[in-house]
Amino acid sequence: MLDEALHSPRGKDGRAPDPLRVGGWMPMRQYGENDEVDFAIVGTGAGGGTLACKLAEAGFSVVGFDAGAWWRPLEEFASDETHQEKLFWTDERICDGDNPLKLGSNNSGKAIGGSTVHFAMVSLRFRPEWLKSRSLLGYGADWPLDWREMWRYYTEVEQALKIAGPVNYPWGPPRPRYPYRAHELNAAALVLAKGCEAMGIPWSETPLATVSAPRGRSPPCVYRGFCVSGCSTNAKQSALITWIPRAVKAGAEIRDLAMAGRIETNDAGYVTGVHYYREGQWRFQRARNVVVAGYAIETPRLLLSSANSQFPDGLANSSGLVGKNLMAQTNQAAWGVMEDEIRWYKGPPSLAVTEHWNYTDTGKDFFGGYAYMSQGPLPRAWVSSLAGNRGLWGDALLRAMEKYNHQAGLKIVGEVLPQERNRVALADEKDRYGLPIARVTYSLCDNDKALVKHALNFMSQSLSVVGARDIWTESDDTCHLNGTARMGDDPRTSVVNADCRSWDIPNLWVCDGSVFPTVGGVNPSLTIQAIACRTADRIRAMAAQGSL
Amino acid sequence: MPERYPGYDVLAKRATPSWNEPTRRVIDARLSIPNEPRFFTMQEWETLTAICDRIVPQPKDRAPVPIAALVDRKMTNDERDGYRQASMPKMQQAWQRGLAALDAAARASHGAPFHAIAAVKQDVLLKAMQNGELSGPEWNGMPAHTFFSERLAHDILAAYYSHSSSWNEIGFGGPASPRGYVRMNFNRRDSWEAVEAKPGHEAAARKANERVG
Amino acid sequence: MAANNAGDLSTAATRQLVGGAVGAIALGLGVALLRRGFTPQTGRETLAGARTHARQKRSPLRVDEPPQVKAARRLNRAAGLLGTSTLLDSAVEHYRGSFQNKAMYTPLIVSALMLAVSAHGTRDKRPIAHGVRDATYLAAALTGIAGTGFHIYNIAKRPGGFSWQNLFYGSPLGAPGAVALSGLLGYYSERLRDNESDKIPKVFGLPAGRALAALSGVGLLATAGEAGLLHFRGAYHNPFMFAPVTVPPLAGALLGETALSRPRRPRRLTRWWLRLTALLGFAGAGFHAYGVQRNMGGWRNWSQNVLNGPPIPAPPSFTGLALAGLAALGLLEEHPDA
Numbered sequence A: 001m002l003d004e005a006l007h008s009p010r011g012k013d014g015r016a017p018d019p020l021r022v023g024g025w026m027p028m029r030q031y032g033e034n035d036e037v038d039f040a041i042v043g044t045g046a047g048g049g050t051l052a053c054k055l056a057e058a059g060f061s062v063v064g065f066d067a068g069a070w071w072r073p074l075e076e077f078a079s080d081e082t083h084q085e086k087l088f089w090t091d092e093r094i095c096d097g098d099n100p101l102k103l104g105s106n107n108s109g110k111a112i113g114g115s116t117v118h119f120a121m122v123s124l125r126f127r128p129e130w131l132k133s134r135s136l137l138g139y140g141a142d143w144p145l146d147w148r149e150m151w152r153y154y155t156e157v158e159q160a161l162k163i164a165g166p167v168n169y170p171w172g173p174p175r176p177r178y179p180y181r182a183h184e185l186n187a188a189a190l191v192l193a194k195g196c197e198a199m200g201i202p203w204s205e206t207p208l209a210t211v212s213a214p215r216g217r218s219p220p221c222v223y224r225g226f227c228v229s230g231c232s233t234n235a236k237q238s239a240l241i242t243w244i245p246r247a248v249k250a251g252a253e254i255r256d257l258a259m260a261g262r263i264e265t266n267d268a269g270y271v272t273g274v275h276y277y278r279e280g281q282w283r284f285q286r287a288r289n290v291v292v293a294g295y296a297i298e299t300p301r302l303l304l305s306s307a308n309s310q311f312p313d314g315l316a317n318s319s320g321l322v323g324k325n326l327m328a329q330t331n332q333a334a335w336g337v338m339e340d341e342i343r344w345y346k347g348p349p350s351l352a353v354t355e356h357w358n359y360t361d362t363g364k365d366f367f368g369g370y371a372y373m374s375q376g377p378l379p380r381a382w383v384s385s386l387a388g389n390r391g392l393w394g395d396a397l398l399r400a401m402e403k404y405n406h407q408a409g410l411k412i413v414g415e416v417l418p419q420e421r422n423r424v425a426l427a428d429e430k431d432r433y434g435l436p437i438a439r440v441t442y443s444l445c446d447n448d449k450a451l452v453k454h455a456l457n458f459m460s461q462s463l464s465v466v467g468a469r470d471i472w473t474e475s476d477d478t479c480h481l482n483g484t485a486r487m488g489d490d491p492r493t494s495v496v497n498a499d500c501r502s503w504d505i506p507n508l509w510v511c512d513g514s515v516f517p518t519v520g521g522v523n524p525s526l527t528i529q530a531i532a533c534r535t536a537d538r539i540r541a542m543a544a545q546g547s548l
Numbered sequence B: 001m002p003e004r005y006p007g008y009d010v011l012a013k014r015a016t017p018s019w020n021e022p023t024r025r026v027i028d029a030r031l032s033i034p035n036e037p038r039f040f041t042m043q044e045w046e047t048l049t050a051i052c053d054r055i056v057p058q059p060k061d062r063a064p065v066p067i068a069a070l071v072d073r074k075m076t077n078d079e080r081d082g083y084r085q086a087s088m089p090k091m092q093q094a095w096q097r098g099l100a101a102l103d104a105a106a107r108a109s110h111g112a113p114f115h116a117i118a119a120v121k122q123d124v125l126l127k128a129m130q131n132g133e134l135s136g137p138e139w140n141g142m143p144a145h146t147f148f149s150e151r152l153a154h155d156i157l158a159a160y161y162s163h164s165s166s167w168n169e170i171g172f173g174g175p176a177s178p179r180g181y182v183r184m185n186f187n188r189r190d191s192w193e194a195v196e197a198k199p200g201h202e203a204a205a206r207k208a209n210e211r212v213g
Numbered sequence C: 001m002a003a004n005n006a007g008d009l010s011t012a013a014t015r016q017l018v019g020g021a022v023g024a025i026a027l028g029l030g031v032a033l034l035r036r037g038f039t040p041q042t043g044r045e046t047l048a049g050a051r052t053h054a055r056q057k058r059s060p061l062r063v064d065e066p067p068q069v070k071a072a073r074r075l076n077r078a079a080g081l082l083g084t085s086t087l088l089d090s091a092v093e094h095y096r097g098s099f100q101n102k103a104m105y106t107p108l109i110v111s112a113l114m115l116a117v118s119a120h121g122t123r124d125k126r127p128i129a130h131g132v133r134d135a136t137y138l139a140a141a142l143t144g145i146a147g148t149g150f151h152i153y154n155i156a157k158r159p160g161g162f163s164w165q166n167l168f169y170g171s172p173l174g175a176p177g178a179v180a181l182s183g184l185l186g187y188y189s190e191r192l193r194d195n196e197s198d199k200i201p202k203v204f205g206l207p208a209g210r211a212l213a214a215l216s217g218v219g220l221l222a223t224a225g226e227a228g229l230l231h232f233r234g235a236y237h238n239p240f241m242f243a244p245v246t247v248p249p250l251a252g253a254l255l256g257e258t259a260l261s262r263p264r265r266p267r268r269l270t271r272w273w274l275r276l277t278a279l280l281g282f283a284g285a286g287f288h289a290y291g292v293q294r295n296m297g298g299w300r301n302w303s304q305n306v307l308n309g310p311p312i313p314a315p316p317s318f319t320g321l322a323l324a325g326l327a328a329l330g331l332l333e334e335h336p337d338a
């Protein structure tokens, strides 16, 4: 039901769905499989979607592939947590390690637009020092990027997505005004604000990728609160409704329900195109360049499973680092019951934020930082927290659930350190395409645990000073995935260079969350998109110089 | 437990702008599934229904949510989560194995299948499973506590809280598109949201809830 | 299927055109209303003809109406219009605020009363103040002042205090001011009636025409300030949103100039600019009605969009203030020294 998009591809025959109109179509350019296109891009999310748009606008021929469906939110998204699982990557993965990850709905999407279709829209910039955390702060690894340059690309993305943010942002170097004004705070956010004021630290409205005033065919956010189940309002500025339509308009072809299974190389050691599965058969698209943008699990999986006799350890893997240094940001929370009615199901879940502990280095017994935000889980997500962490069931659970409308909570996005033992590898088990599935190994290190402890203490206090009762902490949750194909200055310690180009194969690129050497304490998608914009500019410049 | 939101019914909003057509289709389908197994065998089904009754004891004064059937459909359609711990078999197998193992544990300690023993005894067994105290060849290496948290409780609770009756219980606004919400401050509700009964004012709340829409 | 009514329009440009068209229709309606408003008795006087007030009687049946009474009646009308805007606006806003506090009914009651006495005043040609009207206007002015106090207090106690967030979404600071202003205009009209017809009309010892010009000028500036704040909240997503922050402030400035400068030639520009401002007030309501349609679910989702969309009753307050400015010009034309 409502899942036609999952069964037959829509981006074909010279047209593609227009996600902003009921039953809408837009014309789409099409390339033959034997046409050697300039860029074949695997994945159309924050990284791939943005890059496809920017490269097409720069005049390159581009074909984007995504294993997911091409949705029209207005007519195909129900207000229902369960039904909307159709947006998630639910192909099997195996998780182990001391802290086996929870994937699926928790952190990876499968759709045209990738995980941004169901992300929570929080759009924060990195703290500048993080790009040089090894030299300046003494941990992690340095990025081969300069923050001032990133600042410009952040601005480009914020403008492109019409981010709704505060007039003055309390942390970091000055940034241009957000294009749209911040949203009205809900009670859950006011609990954070009051707590911060009582604890004497600054707070702010969260810059969000959902519009607070009309924009083109996007009406303003209606505060329905189903954001992480997909936005049927089209207020959310996901890649699906921003970069992708722009890309198609600029001449890119996007193929939905197209699962890339292997990247082909030639004797000269260059990649020649992508094998992909669509409409019941394996196909091959020739390309001068291939970009992998499948997010931090699928990207290394594809690189590893494309191994051949010439590259027995997988593509771009001479450093041995493909799949390693996976960083799943910590996502721990403090929850409490308020006397007041909160009704946190209203509005985007994270309307208020504090980055105090990202920008303060004193008073910490750990490296790195964290932001924390107000929360608004819907019933299914909430019961999974309650039961999962506190082991409640039976009457005890029902009694706890009854307090739903009085519940408030604060949740971090916490920095974790890159560790080589945290990794994505190939399992023996095969998926329905016959491809080896990913085995994801994850363990927190002592530093990660110290950070979590600090955060849980601070947030619990900040809840209790505003009168919350029955406070408990959730210590077993992680969110965004990054790392696994890190960028760097040195081919021995990184997979790609600053331009997201692989060291080993000059026409193979990686452009998504995988390239992060460190994660910082903010949600990653704005940074992923900024890097994609930068990469496109660099590719254009290199093409102009003839060094592509 | 007195009801916190007496008289509130999310379904009363079905024809209002809070529900769009896709939502009506999805919820209608969910509310009309027959309470019978498609995937599980009869024996597994009896065990499963008994477990559901313990994990979510439902009030007697309303039609019960067919939790077991919702879990069963998840198996029929093989709707997976997208990951599993390395110690766990695939979803369908995990359930089959876990149900058989629990039943075996009931027979071993009480000489009767799980669904036939008293509720308190069922609770003791479930608690033992949650604490990882059950083991044996029937488990075939699957850790009981992981099965409990990652499959049993996880799937049963997800099924229950996907049903509108549970939303009524907790005063959740339910579907909300195209109409979302307006009043977001403390203690504010839109006229299409549930009214919470303050102690002693249940009748007034019930009346107000009848107007929600 | 999900109703995305705005979605059927093909480009942003057509959408703005449609916005323009809705605005234009409202403008037309406004013109019609204003014309009627200007000619309650004879039905002949045209909008442009408002300038001819100084001329002698147009109907042989009519006794000559002392100019300050004429001005007073115009002021009653202006107060009434502003009162209508504040009545509807506070009704919507306080309904949105769930009438959390009983005092939130006050501006509704007071504005409604003000509407009634203004209608009465508009028809009343006697050159004497009226006790009930007087009291009502005074009450409105006081309510407005008290309301401003309440709203300031409300904002101050929210987390963040006088932050943009609270200025945008907290109790609007300017709204009670509009109630006060309309009360003041009405009160002023009563004082005007108290003047002897052959003297230079004075109110509180100030020359009435100039003082009134100043008052309405300040009112226009303040209201434009509020519109500016709220349109900033809307990120000026539509170019028409600049209209209320350009046209009325200029009208306010022209009125200020009128109040301060030596009496001289007829102020044609000021008059026309005030008329433009008056029409803009109506056009604004039209734009806002279209804005409601552009929100998710459009008018079908009125129970949300009338509250969260652009406030339809707000823009006509410009009309009320512009009318007051026109009344001031009228007075000055009768008595260049007033």
Ligand SMILES: Cc1cc2nc3c(=O)[nH]c(=O)nc-3n(C[C@H](O)[C@H](O)[C@H](O)COP(=O)(O)OP(=O)(O)OC[C@H]3O[C@@H](n4cnc5c(N)ncnc54)[C@H](O)[C@@H]3O)c2cc1C
Pocket (backbone or CB within 6 Å): A042, A043, A044, A045, A046, A047, A048, A065, A066, A067, A068, A105, A106, A107, A108, A109, A110, A111, A112, A113, A114, A115, A116, A118, A119, A120, A121, A122, A123, A124, A228, A258, A259, A260, A261, A293, A294, A295, A296, A298, A299, A302, A480, A481, A511, A512, A513, A514, A523, A524, A525, A526, A528
């Ligand atoms: C619930 C939730 C909330 C989030 N909230 C936020 C937030 O508030 N702020 C924020 O910044 N981030 C948030 N994120 C994270 C953010 O969505 C991701 O970090 C970001 O989208 C990652 O971008 P990406 O390009 O690396 O991958 P994605 O956006 O996930 O895109 C990858 C795409 O590649 C496709 N793909 C993968 N492998 C293949 C293949 N072999 N063949 C074809 N296609 C393939 C996938 O189908 C997918 O569509 C959230 C994530 C989740 C799940």
Ligand code: SF4
Pocket (backbone or CB within 6 Å): A210, A220, A221, A222, A223, A224, A225, A226, A227, A228, A230, A231, A232, A233, A234, A235, A236, A347, A348, B180
């Ligand atoms: S709250 Fe806003 S962004 Fe989230 S789903 Fe609703 S309309 Fe979309």
